[in-house]
Amino acid sequence: MKLPLYLDYSSTTPVDPRVAKLMCDCLTQEGNFGNPASRSHFYGWQAEEAVETARRQVADLVNADPREIVWTSGATESNNLAIKGIAHFYQKKGKHIITSKIEHKAVLDTTRQLEREGFEVTYLDPDTDGLISPAMVQDAMREDTILVSLMHVNNEIGVVTDLAAIGEITRAAKVFFHVDAAQSPGKVAIDLEAMKVDLMSFSAHKVYGPKGIGALYVRRKPRVRLEAQMHGGGHERGMRSGTLPTHQIVGMGAAFAIANEEMAEENQRILALRQRLWDGVSDMEEVYLNGSIDQRVAGNANISFNYVEGESLLMSLRELAVSSGSACTSASLEPSYVLRALGMNDELAHSSIRFSIGRFTTPEDVDQAIAQVRKAVTKLRELSPLWDMYKDGVDLNSVQWAAH
């Protein structure tokens, strides 16, 4: 069976072979299998050393202190820990939280849960470029606001939030600032010493590390405290109990170290590939890039092909592994809530495809993708009465549709 071409790096990445090798060395009897919390023998000490090396590797990528890194099972857990952790710990100070409509469901579902518990949440609307501005955050602040939670890089359209500017506002108001940075490491520089961010969620599997491991940055100065969500042996300074999975942590550390070293060169290469992809399809009529072109990560191209319906487009692109909207909504085939929040109408949202390029994508891959997309769009437009009407100069918004 010929495998489809993988262009869905925003959804997940394969583990880098260099990382996989290091992880395997932590599994069997000959490897580093000990429990990092075992204080009394060599197996524990060796595992602990590997964990602390990885902790430093993660901290180094984001210019943080290793003591500020807490291991979790992934960015979803980190988001839960940060948001619920702050809300419950500081609720006597206030019960208002600010976030946006385009956050990942790990954030939105968590804030919905807090609403059920009596917290009030403001969901900011992005501008048409998909960006949340510092002014929007400022306007939404209240006396009782305790937390602002915004993503760094949007998973669907790849746009980048200006964290430094927003951090200034939240710090001045003495409000905690949490950032979901699952998509950022290796793509955008992060400097937690310079940025006034209090909590930051990380994921390994978006940056060529394994699935099932992540981290939460918890600032020490000024001190941030949280209510733990996983109780047990008191691991991670009481913030997150559970035996540390050495192999997973080593994997995440190695992935972050590689990202640190290779980010600049990789970004350039990937940006060129994305430009190649865009150049190869944008000369077709009625093709739109969704989200800001400038404030965007290199690998993301979220493109709408007007007058072509999304499901049929995906069916035609069976030889490409891409997604329509985000992975978390693709099972239900709803038009993406992120694209709708940008003010896009349903049809254009339905006809969007997210191409995300990554470490192992080649120029030939991109050329093949271009060829398939052009073929599919051309064929589906030949079949489309809406395309006919557009070509005839009919304004589709003025038509009386006989919907059943």
Next chain:
Amino acid sequence: MAYSEQVIDHYENPRNVGKMDEADAQVGTGMVGAPACGDVMRLQIKVSEEGVIEDAKFKTYGCGSAIASSSLVTEWMKGMTIDEAGEIRNSSISEELALPPVKIHCSVLAEDAIKAAIDDYKSKQ
């Protein structure tokens, strides 16, 4: 998304894709659905003096099942009288294409498109 072989066949090799002259007195045009719903079908029939459908053409904006439903009915209708075509039921369409429950509405839309095309033709006579 598991498509039946029949749906895939119609999608890969759609029959009778095209457009007829709407102004022609012998042509009936039916346009049903709406872009916001994700399904729009335009079905056209060319009817002889004796009331027999000589030719049928379609264009559809919609998923694979919608495309297949409309392609299938253009095949069926050719050679039928307009009364016979009016008897085509969505159940036959969905059975022929082995449509899953969530896609039955595509066959319903195709049935509506046939009726709309016939009504349009009749209104011109």
